[in-house]
Amino acid sequence: MKTGIFICHCGHNIKHTVDVKKVSEYFKRFPGVVVSDDYPFVCSEPGQDMIQEAIRKHCLDRVIIASCTPSLHEELFKDVLKKADLNPFLLRRVGIREHCSWVGDDPELNTGKAIRLIKAGLYASAHYVPLEEKRVDVVKSGLIVGGGVSGLSAALFLSKMGMHVYLVEKDAELGGHVRLLKDVWPAREDGSAIVSRMVNELQTRENVEIFTSTTITEFEGFFGNYQATLNTSSGEKKVTAGGVVVAIGFTPFDPRLKPELNYGNDNRIMTTLEFESRKDSLALPENPRVAVLHCVGSRDEQAGRPYCSRVCCINALRVGDAVKDRYKDSYVESFYMDVRAHPKGGEEFFEDTQEKGVLFTRSNISEINLGPGGVILRGEDTLFGEPFEREFDLAVFSIGMSPPVDSKRISSLLKITLDKDKFFLEAHIKLRPFDTAVKGIFIAGSCSGPKDVEESINHGRASALKLYGFLNLGYAFVDPFISWVDPKRCSGCRMCEKACVAKAIRFDEEKRIVHVEEAACMGCGLCNSTCPSSAVNLKGHMDSYIDDEIGALMEVM
């Protein structure tokens, strides 16, 4: 066996707490280790060339790359092995950045830990066998869940690329929240105009099927062949899609969750959304006194919304702007924590509203009481540290974004993960922001966190593009990590059959042993750990790999 070990410095990231030289020297004395090198950036082009060259020169049959976490750059390094005519499943990644150099400060301890982790990889990889990537045919169609702006742009993009699109919307009308907006900042365009332009274009396209008032009730299958059952108004319908884009948007925060603000008890208290639809018909006095409250349901630990919703500052500024435009001598006071005027041009707009005469008071509003002459705000000015009480004719709440009501249901249906705020979780926040942990399922728009209209549209397109890239060829390769039964060892006790959730294990009545249906196997390894005679083995995660990994981690050095 000829193993090559490549240790990445990751610039400063690994090198500053792990003595990479010492680690590479340590492994040089192992039998079977032909190459043990450290390199500033293994993932860079010269780094990849170095690995390829080493594989060819020394005829390596195991490659261990100790660098960032195994899920990052996995495909890249597999390709490097492929280019050097080596089976990509003889690669072992060891995470010495996320699991070692970044979680400890002591260089000596970290170096020891890195050595142990690499050793575990070395021992486990000794048992590796070449595996064949499975080629599967994929259906060139996409299922888009959610008909808001991001869902619409994803559908439009996919259909233009020639893919069949199923667009599912739970409401009767497409367009989501944007449809209700009167002027979308900064272009000051009517939201319904934006939406109807997209919808009209979509309706003319032949390869698009739109289902409104429809929910997904069942979802199964695997990458390239997902089967979804749709509950439409005219009965059930089954569709097959190669991949999914989830764009179910958000729910506006319900200010009733903060009863001290008296929302819903008086028509002088409203949200920015209501203000927008009612601003032409409001019965306000000549010189109205208007209070604008920022961060209602954002950055609020007690309401369970600790995150910033990004769009509500602009919404709040626009209320002040609109009131000032209409009533020149009005008194508008904005109660803020911080103003985060997020998108391009936001800061300038903030300055403009200040110049127009909107007063900004940094404060916490503790309660709103209803009085005969107006609504009475009580709070604390956090710059002066003084409590105050002021009367207004109108109070407008700039409400934050809450996760979609359906997020829990969709996440368990599609087996994708939620983050702590109940938004969908990206596979990697920077490098794979549209992917989920499930292959072929993508997220777009504000269901993965608050976003504005422009960002949501971009997100939808990006997810659609990624999905297109996956399905474009009509076939794809999937990991061959499926179970395999050793017919000589199988005693036919059928315990694995009972355990298998995917129903991939079948009993052969004639031979009295079990066999695995490869297409159905999910690769969880439950059968492997259930089998009393070790006859079932999960490829890529065999007992011997894990056994030796444990041995290496505990070995006395």
Add this chain to the structure above:
Amino acid sequence: MLEGRNAKNPEIIGFACSYCTFKASEMAGSLRMKYPDGVKLVQVPCSSRVDPAFVIKAVFEGADGVFVAGCHPGDCHFIKGNYFTRRKVAALKEMFDTFSIKDKLHLFWVSAAEGRRFVEKVSGMYNEIKEKKNAGKTN
């Protein structure tokens, strides 16, 4: 460092499921959260892949603590793998109890988004074991 195991610092082996706990550990890493170097992870596709034999092997090899960690019940990527894990670990605990080493085995659920919870859980377990170890209560 290279001269054998530190007698005072425990060694913990954790089996972490790829879809949740291992992702959480990656997140903890990239957020630069600190946890003791004695905690080392073995990546498994699902927590149900963990054969009780692995846990026993880790203890035999000298681990001061072993934990199995996966997705929260109901959130399993493989539908109900973690329910099997829960039953297996419960049975294993009973067995460990007869040898008075029940404290060595831990089971907990950490979802992919809970980097902080991962660190809290492993550090808590580490400190607990370290305290007992240095007080001479176990081995």
